[in-house]
Amino acid sequence: MKTQARLIAxxxxxxxxxxxxxxxxxxxxxxxxxxxxAAAFAAGLPFDFRPDAVSLAIMLAFVLQLVAIIWVFxxxxxxxxxxxxxxxxxxxxxxxxxxxx
Amino acid sequence: xxxxxQPRPLRQSMSWLHTWSGLLxxxxxxxxxxxxxxxxxxNEITFWMQPELHRAQAVPPEQIAFVxxxxxxxxxxxxxxxxxxxxxxxxxxxxGLGWQAAMGGERQAAPGAARERPGRSEARGERGASAPDSAxxxxxxPADASRERPGRGEARGEDGARRESPWRxxxxxxxxxxxxxxRRSFPADAARERPGRGEARGAGNASAPQETRxxxxxxxxQAQRQGRGGGGGGGGRGARIVLDPxxxxxxxxxxTAGGNFLYRFHFELYGMDRIWGRWIVGIATVFMFVALVSGxxxxxxxxxxxxxxxxxxxxxxxxxxxxxxxxxSLPFHLIITFSGLVLFGHMMIPTAVQSAYQGDNEAYYGxxxxxxxxxxSQASGERAPLITGLAALIAExxxxxGDGKRVGSVVITHPGDRNAVIELRQMNFPGLTxxxxxxxLRFSGVTGEPLGASAPREQSIVQAVGxxxxxxxxxxxxxxxxxxxxxxxxxxxxxxIASGLVMxxxxxxxxxxxxxxxxWGHRLVEVLNIAAxxxxxxxxxxxFWANRLIPAGLSARADWEIHAFFIAWAVMLVHAALRRSKAxxxxxxxxxxxxxxxxxxxxxxSGGLALPGSIAxxxxxxxxxDLCALVSGAGLLFxxxxxxxxxxxxxxxxxxxxxxxxxxxxxPETEPGMPLPETMEKAA
Numbered sequence: 150m151k152t153q154a155r156l157i158a159x160x161x162x163x164x165x166x167x168x169x170x171x172x173x174x175x176x177x178x179x180x181x182x183x184x185x186x187a188a189a190f191a192a193g194l195p196f197d198f199r200p201d202a203v204s205l206a207i208m209l210a211f212v213l214q215l216v217a218i219i220w221v222f223x224x225x226x227x228x229x230x231x232x233x234x235x236x237x238x239x240x241x242x243x244x245x246x247x248x249x250x
Numbered sequence: 251x252x253x254x255x256q257p258r259p260l261r262q263s264m265s266w267l268h269t270w271s272g273l274l275x276x277x278x279x280x281x282x283x284x285x286x287x288x289x290x291x292x293n294e295i296t297f298w299m300q301p302e303l304h305r306a307q308a309v310p311p312e313q314i315a316f317v318x319x320x321x322x323x324x325x326x327x328x329x330x331x332x333x334x335x336x337x338x339x340x341x342x343x344x345x346g347l348g349w350q351a352a353m354g355g356e357r358q359a360a361p362g363a364a365r366e367r368p369g370r371s372e373a374r375g376e377r378g379a380s381a382p383d384s385a386x387x388x389x390x391x392p393a394d395a396s397r398e399r400p401g402r403g404e405a406r407g408e409d410g411a412r413r414e415s416p417w418r419x420x421x422x423x424x425x426x427x428x429x430x431x432x433r434r435s436f437p438a439d440a441a442r443e444r445p446g447r448g449e450a451r452g453a454g455n456a457s458a459p460q461e462t463r464x465x466x467x468x469x470x471x472q473a474q475r476q477g478r479g480g481g482g483g484g485g486g487r488g489a490r491i492v493l494d495p496x497x498x499x500x501x502x503x504x505x506t507a508g509g510n511f512l513y514r515f516h517f518e519l520y521g522m523d524r525i526w527g528r529w530i531v532g533i534a535t536v537f538m539f540v541a542l543v544s545g546x547x548x549x550x551x552x553x554x555x556x557x558x559x560x561x562x563x564x565x566x567x568x569x570x571x572x573x574x575x576x577x578x579s580l581p582f583h584l585i586i587t588f589s590g591l592v593l594f595g596h597m598m599i600p601t602a603v604q605s606a607y608q609g610d611n612e613a614y615y616g617x618x619x620x621x622x623x624x625x626x627s628q629a630s631g632e633r634a635p636l637i638t639g640l641a642a643l644i645a646e647x648x649x650x651x652g653d654g655k656r657v658g659s660v661v662i663t664h665p666g667d668r669n670a671v672i673e674l675r676q677m678n679f680p681g682l683t684x685x686x687x688x689x690x691l692r693f694s695g696v697t698g699e700p701l702g703a704s705a706p707r708e709q710s711i712v713q714a715v716g717x718x719x720x721x722x723x724x725x726x727x728x729x730x731x732x733x734x735x736x737x738x739x740x741x742x743x744x745x746x747i748a749s750g751l752v753m754x755x756x757x758x759x760x761x762x763x764x765x766x767x768x769x770w771g772h773r774l775v776e777v778l779n780i781a782a783x784x785x786x787x788x789x790x791x792x793x794f795w796a797n798r799l800i801p802a803g804l805s806a807r808a809d810w811e812i813h814a815f816f817i818a819w820a821v822m823l824v825h826a827a828l829r830r831s832k833a834x835x836x837x838x839x840x841x842x843x844x845x846x847x848x849x850x851x852x853x854x855x856s857g858g859l860a861l862p863g864s865i866a867x868x869x870x871x872x873x874x875x876d877l878c879a880l881v882s883g884a885g886l887l888f889x890x891x892x893x894x895x896x897x898x899x900x901x902x903x904x905x906x907x908x909x910x911x912x913x914x915x916x917x918p919e920t921e922p923g924m925p926l927p928e929t930m931e932k933a934a
Contacts (some may be wrong), residue, residue: 168266185464199606200618206602207595208382208715209538211588218540222267223260225755245605 171230175221178234182241185212189241192248213237264547273775275534277782280747284786286516286586287740290725290733292509293341294871299797299811300503301858304872306494308343311648311657315345317499321499323347323565324666326491333631335640335660338495339677340730341871346907407870504802507811512790517590520812525597532594539587545576565756572749575742582739583746589719596709623731634668634696643698647674647691655689662695670695739918750785755779776824777834784838785822787886791845794879798856832893839890847883848878 190206191199217234224230272279273275287297297303314337322332327349336346397587492501514520518527565672576583596603637643644657658677664670665671675690709717720726725733755776758769796814800807853876854860 183599184601187599188601191602191606196710198617198710198711200614201710202839203602203606203614204595204716205712206606207599208588208592209807210599210602211536211591212594215538218536219264219267220545222544225258225546235744 157231167227170227171221174227174230174234175218178221178231179214179217182238185211185238185241185245186210186213189248191245193214193244261548264544268541268548269754270546271537271544271745273754275537276751277778278530278534279538280744280751280774280782281746281786282451282516282534283740283744284790285512287507287737287744288790289513289516290737290740291871291874292513293511294875295512296506297342297871298853298858298875299506299508299794301798301853301856302503302802303344303492303501304857304859304864304869306338306344306492306501307496307867307869308338308340309495311337311644312641314338314495314641315493317638319345319347319493320638320640321635322491322493322498323349327351328666331664333662333665335662336490337656337658337660337677338517339658343495343869343871344501345493345498347491349491409685413865458603489853501823502679505808506797507808511793511812511815517593520816528594528597532591532598535587535590535594538583539591542576542583542587546580549573549577565753568749568753568756572746575746575749579742579746582736583743585719585722586740586743589723592716592719593723610660628669629664629667630669632668633666634670636662636665636670636695637698639698640672643672643693644674644754646700650674651689658688665695668696672698751775751779751783773878776831777823780826780831780834780838781819781823783825784835784842784886788838788845788884789815789819789844791842791849794849795845795852798852798858833898836890836894839886841884843886843888843890845883846879846886849879849883 187206187210190209191203194202194205196202200221217237220233221230224233310387311880316335319335320333326347327333330349330351332350334346334348336342336351338345338347492503492596494501511520517531518524519530520527526547591598603611609619640660644660647657648655656677657674659675661673662676663672663673670692672695673690674693675688688704690704692703693699694701722736725736727733755772758772793811793815796811800810800814822838825838829837850861851874859867859869859872861873862877863869864876
């Protein structure tokens, strides 16, 4: 069938690798960033009542995950997709590190 | 990393993302949407499923047989710590009695009891959150009763931990929708923790202004006795005693899975560990979120297209239907999806609490409870008769509130003690951001003298946001209009998902003559579409039929209602796999349509209050159910008719070549004039 023939063709294989990488990034990177962001927000947001920070951190985490997933697929290249996750992740990590000290 | 890393246009990527995030779990999302939408009326559904209760008539407080009700409580639950009387309300015309046992609940405490504490206070809040809703809320779901066995300690414990919701801190108490029922099933824990656990006790009482203990402790035990938990929901025969409000006669509703089965299915599925179920639903929700937002990005002309509908044009029409149903209630879809995620927040994003409290969950829950803490009356140990003139107190409270506000429930703490307190809670939900602040008035249970009103609690902005999300997700409103709006939006969401799923196959359909050689993946999607959309509808109808056809006295009948649902669904799947797709669509839609349309007749024939009777008596919730069944039946039959009559347009030439474009889905905006395949058409 035509579809199958197209899939075997080499541009399609490249495409599949591309999509596979992005899917993995979206699933694990997106969730990881959400977890990391939630940790930083929950500890670092300036609230007197800490549970408020926790609630807000959870809400922001889901938004963060959404944006991360969209970004991973929207970025023109995989390199940019990775950077788009790595930079905020590093920032959140740094923030957490500072909070711990 | 360059050979495979060619830049792709944004819209193409988003289109791909939209297609696949929507398709992959689309069938599950459809089921979640349908059952979740029905859950807005789960009280009504449960009530319908207990025809024994249909003839109860909501009456004003002065006509309620309080004396008999209190005598019954005295007989059934002497020495209980708390009694609750849920007054007849528009969503349930019966008088409900519940109680919380004092020490030594008869029920087996599940392992992980200690962790249940936060859950308990939450349950309380939730119940407080909306009097009209409370009736169903406080009944244990049958599945819970049967699932909570000591052997399942692990899951339970985890549940307990996850049960904490952000809403709780928000003064929203019960916001963690999912848990309402199961929280309630741990009354025994409450009792057990008491001795030697002053701390726990204090925590349990934290929300004094509205303290209601999780009910159904005695209830739970009773539920167990009835086999499968007495059938949750309206079924909560176990959880509660239901009285005819006028005569005070006990009404014995059949055990039923009730609307609570559909409700619980929509967030934790069935037949698996509920933590698994919740994770699966949570992940599906993330997919939904991604599909929604990527869909908006793809959809440039979102508002223009909303006003466009081209009927009878194959894929174009499906696209228009998909767009219209999506855009019309887009705010609803976004809110329902996001709030659904937030309801799972503590489970899915555990790092927030871990980080803020260095892994000390107890500290977190302690902090959340602190603002709610206040004194609770303690029993004196001295006996004193409880006053029985509840109607007078209710009249007094309603006068004090004015403005047509009515009492929704009466909570009596330490009945029979000199320190007994009668708390009258308002029926109507106070407002969108009111959180758990149900206004209430307290009276001495012995002298009847007023003890003051509940103190309103302040909410921070975050808590208010949490409350709003929670309320919108759960439809806690005093009046039916917003709930109907949510219900219709939910229907719109189901249509959006269904049209999207169907579009996937239509966009990929081969020429009809090639149908025999359809790609197995397309065939799989098609079969799943039929079973997940038409088949689910038929299975839900069968669930309602089973409710009336399974003998009322059969043991474990609530289970069989659920089994009937799944057996019917499985049959639909097999049927869809065996039949040609068009025939399968027609047959299943017609089957579901006939079953729904006949529900009012079944209701009349199997002991329920028939439609003319319910209209005459003004039992709105039964009228609503029967009419909804008729409308759904008609809609499904119409859909079946349209599919049946549809003659597929023969495709022009061969499928359009899209060159090397790897994405077979051109996205919602294909080039005009492109020959579009059309295999079937079904009115959405």
